[in-house]
Amino acid sequence: MKLGARMLKTGLAVAIALYITNFIGLPSATYAAIAAAFAIQPNIHRSFQTVLEQIYANVIGVSIGTFAAFSLGNDPIVIGFITIIIILICAYFKMSEDTIALAIIAVLAVMETTDTALLQFAGGRFGSLMIGILAAFIVNMIFLQPKYEIRLFKNIDQVTSDIIQWLRISTRHLDDDPALKGEITRLRGDFRFLDQTYLLFSEERVYLRKSRIQRMRKLVLLRQMISTSRQSLETLQAFHEYDYKIETIPKEFQQVLVDELDKIIYAHERLLLSAMGRIRKQPTKSIEDITDPNIPNLVETLIQVYEEDDKERMALLPLASRLMEYHREIMHLQTLLNSYQHYHEYNNFDFKKKRRRIMP
The missing domain is CATH 1.20.58 (Methane Monooxygenase Hydroxylase; Chain G, domain 1)
Known part of the structure; x- marks a missing residue:
């Protein structure tokens, strides 16, 4: 098995996302790492194509997840139903499979709790996911350009x-x-x-x-x-x-x-x-x-x-x-x-x- 450039870039993006999240003090740095792993692309062109799509998916996932947690709670059936809604919305806008996965991760990250500090909790999760996406974008732009x-x-x-x-x-x-x-x-x-x-x-x-x-x-x-x-x-x-x-x-x-x-x-x-x-x-x-x-x-x-x-x-x-x-x-x-x-x-x-x- 060969250690390819994309593997190295994925590991580097995950490490950068974890460092930045821990330095800022945002909760759940793991979500930043997951987002970075999903956001890595094989070339610069696809990075430009997908970064906005990934940001939109993150916004959609966090927004709908927050609204559902406020109004319906975080029962497993509710989370499953909201996941279906997210997939349908992303598919309607013809988003890629990796982007849909990011939107689902955003929903799961936000709907973990129904505490009164839900907005603050959702904001922290949103920030962690954004750091992961941007870390992957920067790594794609700078390091190990494929030939x-x-x-x-x-x-x-x-x-x-x-x-x-x-x-x-x-x-x-x-x-x-x-x-x-x-x-x-x-x-x-x-x-x-x-x-x-x-x-x-x-x-x-x-x-x-x-x-x-x-x-x-x-x-x-x-x-x-x-x-x-x-x-x-x-x-x-x-x-x-x-x-x-x-x-x-x-x-x-x-x-x-x-x-x-x-x-x-x-x-x-x-x-x-x-x-x-x-x-x-x-x-x-x-x-x-x-x-x-x-x-x-x-x-x-x-x-x-x-x-x-x-x-x-x-x-x-x-x-x-x-x-x-x-x-x-x-x-x-x-x-x-x-x-x-x-x-x-x-x-x-x-x-x-x-x-x-x-x-x-």
Whole structure:
């Protein structure tokens, strides 16, 4: 298990909230710590988005909780009913789950007592919760800013490498069926993680116009990298599903299929290496002739293999479609990468950290 930046920030925010609450002398510093733990966000943009929402939820929870404690008391059934009301109100305003949890905590904190000093008691609880929210906001703003760009590209590179390795194995009929099924399931989970990381990176804000334009191009390029890698996974899935049918086609065509897929795999790898600035931007013509795939011709040949048997010919059309889609995504990625490198020649995605498993 890895100790991540968000864990460290949560612990730091809790400690700061406790110190401030104890220094001021407010009661129940524990509530400040709980609020700080719930208020931590993964990036600055979400901190700005949620801080006002969290303050509103705190105000709503304390206000309704105080009114209910005055008028109805603090019987467990009353507290449960008020909790339902709070959830409905927060859901109506489309607040996040963490914010709803803060509002519920505010209600529970206030409805502990029905003493005559309820307003003072509620004010103390409100202050403690506000300190927790603000402590988390300050920690989000100042400490351990996440580098989602580096993390995202590193994970794209790792996932793509894993898929390509399995493609090379499966096309040569060397794969273990249960192991490949498990890897495909794991890789689909990795793509969900990639999409989440991409969303967090896209939420970061850049205020200089020149940097903003570069970042927009980078976002488009990274989105296409994910799309291309996802298509490579779909190709792997197709080869896994049609493995037994591929073994029935003529041996010479099986070799052509392997050779052409190797070329398209190499083209994919070449684009990622080019994005990292590790190979020439303009390879020699002889290298291009050797490595550039001819997928449209391969698909035509694949269809002609069963020219006399319409039923068998249709059976491999899904595989042909996957190959065409994979080739199309790679061509689009090449166009975007060439455009990006034309405008930002020295801004590569290089990183030098050791590879690791990306899923928690």
